[in-house]
Every structure is written in structure tokens, then in C-alpha cells.
Amino acid sequence: MKYFADHMLGRLVVWMRMIGCDVAYDPSLKDNELIEQADREERIILTRDTHLIKRKKVRENCFFIRGDSYKDQLFQVIKQFSIEPYRGFLTRCLRCNLPLARIEKQALKERVFPYVYFTQETFYTCPGCQRIYWPATHKARMIQQLEEILSGGEK
Ligand SMILES: [Zn+2]
Numbered sequence: 001m002k003y004f005a006d007h008m009l010g011r012l013v014v015w016m017r018m019i020g021c022d023v024a025y026d027p028s029l030k031d032n033e034l035i036e037q038a039d040r041e042e043r044i045i046l047t048r049d050t051h052l053i054k055r056k057k058v059r060e061n062c063f064f065i066r067g068d069s070y071k072d073q074l075f076q077v078i079k080q081f082s083i084e085p086y087r088g089f090l091t092r093c094l095r096c097n098l099p100l101a102r103i104e105k106q107a108l109k110e111r112v113f114p115y116v117y118f119t120q121e122t123f124y125t126c127p128g129c130q131r132i133y134w135p136a137t138h139k140a141r142m143i144q145q146l147e148e149i150l151s152g153g154e155k
Pocket residue numbers: 093094095096097098126127128129130131
């Protein structure tokens with residue numbers, strides 16, 4: 001399942017990528033361009049834009065996001081598409097949407113802080129932006145937030 005989020009959903013996009021979803025996002029696109037690209041790449045359009053969903057081509061291939069808070073939005077999406085939130089947890093670049101690749105620790109000595117280098121064993125990198133990811137303390141905080149979102153819902 002692949003998605004294309006409209007410009008109003010930036011925060012939701014980051015969270016969806018965090019749980020491994022393939023979500024395209026480009027706030028610079030005009031509505032028509034977004035619709036065409038989503039169609040070409042067979043992506044479901046996620047939108048909060050009531051004008052957008054009035055278009056026929058969109059109506060058949062979109063999901064309307066309710067709620068202003070990204071927490072409500074994420075809960076809604078997880079339920080709707082039966083997403084397993086931990087299956088792909090932290091496997092995708094939050095910025096580029098590309099799957100992360102494992103990288104050898106030795107290659108990173110000059111690229112991360114010594115503390116990180118000496119306390120972490122597993123590193124991943126994004127083939128697009130070259131950003132380096134590692135399981136760190138913030139992961140626990142993300143999981144805690146995710147758990148709150150998963151149990152929150154139905155407000
Ligand atoms: Zn990236």
C-alpha cells in the first residue's frame with residue numbers, strides 16, 4: 001500500500017514514515033499534479049481538502065483524513081488500512097521516504113559524534129539524503145507516543 005499525502009498533512013507524513021509507510025509528500029505540487037502523480041504511482045491520496053475530494057478521479061482513490069491533530073489522524077489511518085505499526089518501525093527515511101540501508105559502523109567514524117560511535121553498534125543510512133540513523137534513546141520516546149496514539153483514538 002502506497003500513499004500520497006496532501007500539503008496539509010506534513011506531521012502525519014513524518015509519523016507514517018516512522019512506522020514504515022511509503023508516503024509521498026510534496027507541498028509544492030498543485031492539486032492536478034498531485035492527482036496525476038498519485039495515479040501514475042498507484043498511491044492512495046490522503047487528504048484533508050474537501051475541494052480535492054469533490055473531483056471524480058480523486059474520489060475513487062482517496063481517503064479523507066479527519067481531525068486536526070496528527071495523533072487523531074495517525075490513529076485513523078492505522079485503523080483504516082490495518083497497518084501493523086511496529087512491522088516497519090524506523091525502516092524509512094523520515095525526510096525522503098526512502099527505505100534505509102544498513103551501513104558498516106567502520107565507515108562512519110568521521111561522520112557521527114564519538115559518543116554515538118562508541119555506544120551504538122547498528123547504523124542505517126538513507127540512500128537519498130545520506131542521513132545516518134541509529135537506534136537511540138529517542139526511540140523509546142517515539143514508541144511511548146505511538147502507544148498513546150494507538151490506545152487514544154475514538155475521541
Ligand atoms: Zn533521506
